[in-house]
Amino acid sequence: MLISVIEQGLIFGLLALGVYITYRILDFPDLTVDGSIVLGASVTAVLITSGYHPMMATVLAVLSGAIAGFVTGLLHVKLKISHLLSGILVMISLYSKNLRIMNSPNIQFFQYDTIFIIPKWILLGLVVVVVKLLLDIFFKTKIGMVLRITGDNPQLITSLGVDIGKMKIIGLMLSNALVALSGALLAQYQRFSDINSGTGTIVIGLASVIIGQSLFKIRLITNTTAVILGATVYKLIQAYTLKLGLLANDFKLITASLIVLILGIHHLKSQRTDALC
Amino acid sequence: MLTLKNICKSFYEKKLFTNLNLTVSKNDFITIIGSNGAGKSTLLNLISGKLQVDSGEIRLNDDDITYLKPYKKAKRLSRVFQNPLIGTSPSLTIIENLSIVSTKLQGYGLRFAVNKSKIDDFKSLLKKLKLGLENELNTKVGLLSGGQKQALSLLMATLAEPELLLLDEHTAALDPETSVTILKITDQLIKEKNIPVLMVTHNLQDAIQYGNRLLMLDKGKIVLDIKEKEKKNLKTEDLLLLFSQKSISLIS
Numbered sequence: 001m002l003i004s005v006i007e008q009g010l011i012f013g014l015l016a017l018g019v020y021i022t023y024r025i026l027d028f029p030d031l032t033v034d035g036s037i038v039l040g041a042s043v044t045a046v047l048i049t050s051g052y053h054p055m056m057a058t059v060l061a062v063l064s065g066a067i068a069g070f071v072t073g074l075l076h077v078k079l080k081i082s083h084l085l086s087g088i089l090v091m092i093s094l095y096s097k098n099l100r101i102m103n104s105p106n107i108q109f110f111q112y113d114t115i116f117i118i119p120k121w122i123l124l125g126l127v128v129v130v131v132k133l134l135l136d137i138f139f140k141t142k143i144g145m146v147l148r149i150t151g152d153n154p155q156l157i158t159s160l161g162v163d164i165g166k167m168k169i170i171g172l173m174l175s176n177a178l179v180a181l182s183g184a185l186l187a188q189y190q191r192f193s194d195i196n197s198g199t200g201t202i203v204i205g206l207a208s209v210i211i212g213q214s215l216f217k218i219r220l221i222t223n224t225t226a227v228i229l230g231a232t233v234y235k236l237i238q239a240y241t242l243k244l245g246l247l248a249n250d251f252k253l254i255t256a257s258l259i260v261l262i263l264g265i266h267h268l269k270s271q272r273t274d275a276l277c
Numbered sequence: 278m279l280t281l282k283n284i285c286k287s288f289y290e291k292k293l294f295t296n297l298n299l300t301v302s303k304n305d306f307i308t309i310i311g312s313n314g315a316g317k318s319t320l321l322n323l324i325s326g327k328l329q330v331d332s333g334e335i336r337l338n339d340d341d342i343t344y345l346k347p348y349k350k351a352k353r354l355s356r357v358f359q360n361p362l363i364g365t366s367p368s369l370t371i372i373e374n375l376s377i378v379s380t381k382l383q384g385y386g387l388r389f390a391v392n393k394s395k396i397d398d399f400k401s402l403l404k405k406l407k408l409g410l411e412n413e414l415n416t417k418v419g420l421l422s423g424g425q426k427q428a429l430s431l432l433m434a435t436l437a438e439p440e441l442l443l444l445d446e447h448t449a450a451l452d453p454e455t456s457v458t459i460l461k462i463t464d465q466l467i468k469e470k471n472i473p474v475l476m477v478t479h480n481l482q483d484a485i486q487y488g489n490r491l492l493m494l495d496k497g498k499i500v501l502d503i504k505e506k507e508k509k510n511l512k513t514e515d516l517l518l519l520f521s522q523k524s525i526s527l528i529s
Contacts, residue, residue: 142385145377149366156366159434161352161381 003121005239009232010124011185012204014131016212016231017224018178019205024213024223026171027151028076031087031202035094036068036176038198040183042098045107045193054115058184065180066173068094073169098195106194114188124185131178132224147171179205200252207255208234210262278303279324279441279473284333286323286497293319293497297333301441306467306474308484310516311494317477320494321443324475326350338440352381354441355434357427359449364430367419371410374418374433375399381437402432406462424455428462435466442467444476448483456480460487481516493520 015037022030040061047057068090075086099105116123138144149156150167157164179201187193212230213223221229237258238251246254279301286294293316301307311317322328324335326347335343342350357364365374376391376399396414403411406428410421418426427447434442444463448456464487467474478484484491491508493501501519503511 138387140389140391141387142377142380142390143387145369145373145390146385148369149377152366152368153363155358155363158348159351159356159364160378160385161348162385163346163348 001239005235006232007121007124007189009235010121010128010228011182011189012208012235013128013228013231014178014182014185015201015205016208016227017131017135018175018182019202020209020223020227021171021175021178023206023209025148025151026168026175028083028168028172029087030069030072030172030175031084032068032072032090032094032172032176033087033179033205034198034201035091035098036065036179037183037186037201038098038193038195039068039094039101040065040180041187041193041197042102042107042195043180044184044187045109046101046103048112048114048188049107049109054113054188058115058181058188061184062177062181065183066177068180069172069174069176070169072176073165073172077165077168095195102193102195105196106192108192110191112191114191115185116188120189124189127181127185128228131181132228135224136222143170200255203252203255203259204231204234207259210259214262214266278336278338280334280336281324282334282336284323284335285331286319286328287331294323295497297497297499299492299499301473301475303473304471305490306488307476307490307492308488309475309477309492309494310479310481310484310520312520314496315494316497317494318445321356321445321475321477324441325354325356325443353439354443355437355439356443356445357430357434357447359446361423361426361430361450364433365418365426368417370415370417371403371421371429372396372399372414374429375402375436378433379436402436405465406432408458422455424451424459427451427455427459431459431463431466435470435472438470439472442472442474444474444478446477446479449479463487481513481520485511485513485516 015033019030019033022028043061043064044054044057047060048054052060072086072090075081075089076083081089139148146157146160146162147167147170149160150164150171154164157167183198186197208231209227210230211233212226212228215233216226216229234255241251241254242248279299281297281299284294284297285292297320309317309320319328323330326342326345326349330343333343334341337353342353366377369377372391376395377385379395380390400411400414403414408425408428410425410429413421418429421429427450431447447463448459451459460483463476474488476488485508489505489508491501491503491511492499
């Protein structure tokens with residue numbers, strides 16, 4: 001069971017990385033993810049069942065996620081729609097879009113080949129490590145550093161002579177590409193894609209980011225690693241509560257309560273340190 | 278060189294600038310004073326593009342920059358704000374902050390931001406600030422004091438060879454002692470770089486002590502323009518007197 005928890009933790013680690021980019025780095029609470037994770041899954045399912053190589057299907061799924069992020073960014077940057085609403089609008093339209101793509105509420109593909117030609121945990125581990133390392137390197141490049149500043153100090157971005165709208169769009173594309181990758185791998189892992197599987201994904205991503213950054217606030221652990229570990233811890237908690245006999249449906253409430261609890265503790269802690277100063 | 282020609286700007290019904298003209302030459306270090314609402318900050322906002330003029334023309338070294346977007350103007354001119362938090366990125370280290378701004382003119386590609394060969398240059402620049410920052414290259418800027426942040430903001434603002442520097446009450450949020458330090462650093466950096474400067478301040482003494490030219494704004498008009506020698510002989514009391522005279526004459 002532990003292996004399957006870790007495997008799922010890795011898959012959702014990619015989602016968590018995506019959410020980390022928007023929520024932490026861009027300071028942009030992006031709700032597109034509920035749609036883009038299903039988009040990644042459904043694009044993969046459709047392409048695999050129509051005979052595409054699973055690798056190709058995965059790559060195209062990632063691109064579709066980037067496009068979803070691009071649209072959210074466009075709505076926010078060019079039409080000045082608020083970040084929350086931009087995400088919600090794209091999320092809702094993706095629901096219809098995903099139904100169109102799959103042509104049915106769900107697709108099973110048990111008899112097809114998937115990307116998992118080697119043991120699942122090895123492949124997932126490889127993908128996650130490579131993505132994590134690439135991201136770490138990216139954040140050290142000029143453009144990556146400008147992206148980090150975008151959420152940190154938006155005014156400085158303008159002072160640096162950079163169009164902040166462009167940076168937001170790049171960040172959203174990168175984030176949703178990762179989320180779609182997570183969806184593509186999840187679909188192949190379960191050999192199944194379902195239109196309703198995305199509901200509440202943003203909360204899972206947020207929980208992973210918040211858990212990871214609270215539990216692994218150690219110098220040697222980079223933020224990206226912390227966030228991936230956060231997703232694994234999240235999946236562990238989930239598996240444990242299910243074992244305790246709680247219904248799967250109750251788990252969203254538990255997740256939400258967990259987030260409230262951690263954020264609440266953070267708030268009280270920072271209030272206390274403020275008072276001490 | 279910066280020229281403002283026939284600048285008009287209103288806020289709804291209220292006219293602030295009507296046909297404002299100003300020429301800033303290459304060696305000018307201009308201090309700008311004036312009461313609240315005189316238009317000091319608006320002037321800087323119009324130049325930097327944060328606000329747009331209703332009519333008129335702004336030229337920087339012969340290029341028309343009147344309607345350029347703020348981020349495009351920022352490639353050519355720098356600004357330091359009153360709030361020390363605006364000029365730096367708190368979660369990046371000192372070296373990262375300096376590195377990213379030093380490549381402002383080259384653009385931002387996929388090369389590594391921190392260039393190891395430049396570290397020594399940055400260290401010697403930081404050393405000149407005499408704040409000990411040269412030993413804290415890998416410290417996150419969020420952990421620095423307000424004065425240190427503002428000194429770094431200044432260094433960053435002048436690093437990419439801007440054609441104009443705008444200082445918007447950049448010492449107003451600091452304690453008196455730090456304020457003096459920052460002004461000294463300002464003066465030193467400007468002399469080294471030889472760039473035209475507009476410095477808005479509420480401190481009359483600073484306005485007299487620094488720069489070669491002093492402007493007094495009142496209700497959108499330049500009511501006083503004192504240069505070079507005349508400025509050197511100026512005393513705070515004279516300025517206060519002028520200040521009250523102008524205000525009174527404009528009221529009556």
